[in-house]
Amino acid sequence: MPAKKAPQSAKKRKRRLDIRDVAKHARVSIATVSRTINGVPTVDKQLAERVWKSIDALNYFPNTQARSLVSGRSRLFGLLISEITNPFFPELIQGFEEVAVSNGYEILIGSTSYDLGRMDVCVRRMLERNVEGVAVMTFGIEQPVLDELASRDVPMVYMDTAPPQPLGRALMVDYHKGIREGVQHLAALGHRDVGFISGPLRQRSSELRKAAFLKSMDEIGVTPNKTWLLEGDHTLEGGMSAVEKLLERQDLPTAIMCSNDMTAIGALRVLSRAGVKVPDEISVIGFDDVHLSEFVYPPLTTVQMSRKEIAREAFESLRAVRETPDNRVPRIISTRLIVRQSTSYPRGSVLGKNGKAAGQHRVRDTVSV
């Protein structure tokens, strides 16, 4: 009767701990173990206790692949971003990772570097891994690639730029509020000659920011000088070359608003090199409130858009789509102005000449040399 269990001796190398091992150790069936782990309420308290003890004792943890294979749920979300080197994104990723992990999800990051081919690869990767949803924060041109996702019924949420006909949900960023605050802040200081350096205009979010700027200017009753409306690309370099172009002309605006912080920081750099004092001779406002912007010189006045909030809302949206695919109530992300020291009275203004510490009319300083 014996001599039957020999063959399984030196089978494979090290076998990983099984749900069966736990079951045996706790003297229950594997079904009970599974149910215990998944918190199914029908298992007896005592048994559950025993199972947990065994799990701890053996230091067991379930195999995710097997789990998702059978349950059909990968517990994976994709995060599609355009460029990981823009400081805005790491902070976003961090936020997203945080919520995801604390909800038992894992994230797959795809950074497309503005390249359609890479984008395609990213989408493909995500499909293969069976993501349960994708959060998109890229520019607006890559629709065909995203359609692939839509056609496979992968829930999506656009974190920034709602496409013309949304294929998924969209977080609506209230660009207008923050930008208007910025414009009115400038107006209150006496500025009327304000320039704007946009992001790449094919990008929907850039377009929206610019529109918000124009509208806000309109509200204060001034039509911006066309030659002060430049297109950047949301990078440091872009901001730099835009301002370089601006400096070639004779007439300068007294303030520049930028579509994102990196652009503004680039602007600051060039202005400082050119010997143009900020904020004394020209004021600068950014957008995003990247961590770095507090540490440039002078600390950047900027419009804050919370990465944490975006990340959290995106996650929740994605989860909500899973449950009720039709529910498309957009969530709104608010923005608000953070006044630091890159803005002050326009050059030559009476106020500017009187006040000794121009630009310090709001406190929040760091150091004042």
Added chain:
Amino acid sequence: MPAKKAPQSAKKRKRRLDIRDVAKHARVSIATVSRTINGVPTVDKQLAERVWKSIDALNYFPNTQARSLVSGRSRLFGLLISEITNPFFPELIQGFEEVAVSNGYEILIGSTSYDLGRMDVCVRRMLERNVEGVAVMTFGIEQPVLDELASRDVPMVYMDTAPPQPLGRALMVDYHKGIREGVQHLAALGHRDVGFISGPLRQRSSELRKAAFLKSMDEIGVTPNKTWLLEGDHTLEGGMSAVEKLLERQDLPTAIMCSNDMTAIGALRVLSRAGVKVPDEISVIGFDDVHLSEFVYPPLTTVQMSRKEIAREAFESLRAVRETPDNRVPRIISTRLIVRQSTSYPRGSVLGKNGKAAGQHRVRDTVSV
């Protein structure tokens, strides 16, 4: 005989495309499809052709979970980093992602934020997902957590800091070369009073950088003034407060070397606020060659350590460990000095007074106001 296949009609919602569907479409067995996909050489060319056609026609792609479950290979690597907001890391991540993806791997990012609890969670996540290896670039204290990985035989590679008794492979960074070049560059300009702002010293890599600095100083025959040896924390803020502390004293060094670029940029910021001209009155050198460092004012002289190279080597190491776990030949990452404009002759030196354009003895400028 018929009337047997009715029940499978309205079973579940949408069934994803199967390997069986492909098999049926190509009129072969599923085994053949699998073999075709995996490039097993024994399948007939014609048949393979037919299979590929079907795959294309149906737009099929395999289910990764099922694949890894049976093959035991998750094709997942973990990447453990300390802080995603330090610009060094996104560039590293990008590099790692690139090699990984192009080799059919996916990466799981864990950013620990210097927190042991989070680290633990990260490790756990990676174990659950069955990673085939983990690349570690964090500081040196979290051994106990990493032991968990080691005890489960997960291959590891340390990308920066080799632990006392390596549990895996380690990339050896040749800190000495670049830092020596930096020190000698300063020495050649005439500096002897050089300060150093280190990273957090419990972090192995910080320690090594500092050691390299001290050794290099020794080589040029000067013993650094202890009061100019400060500890930072590899953040902008850390660099700032270190320099603030330095400025409180009367005697200043003529040059400061920093353990990383963010520290150096912080230093630059404080110096500029305090009205200390860089490089005229004090020279500054960073470490890492972060993208940003080219765009600060003045552009930062720094020691370059290639993220791409580290990422690639780490990936290759990880892969190599899989094949031959014993082979521990360390790979060496080189570093080299990049001279920009934050270094020049020491203040008050004869050379400095003569030369009109101090610091411009190497060309590579960007703009010169």
Added chain:
DNA sequence: ATTTCTTTGGCAAACGTTTACTGGAAATTT
């Protein structure tokens, strides 16, 4: 004491692949 209902745990069938084995046909040797 019997019946009915409720709880609870086990059995076994999926999930979509890979891969060891197997057997039939084709190719080679005798």
Added chain:
DNA sequence: AAATTTCCAGTAAACGTTTGCCAAAGAAAT
């Protein structure tokens, strides 16, 4: 032409879970 070998495709057994269904056991109702 028979015997042997080689080649390749198909069959079926894993992989580690979840979960529908069912039966045993206890509780409640008759």
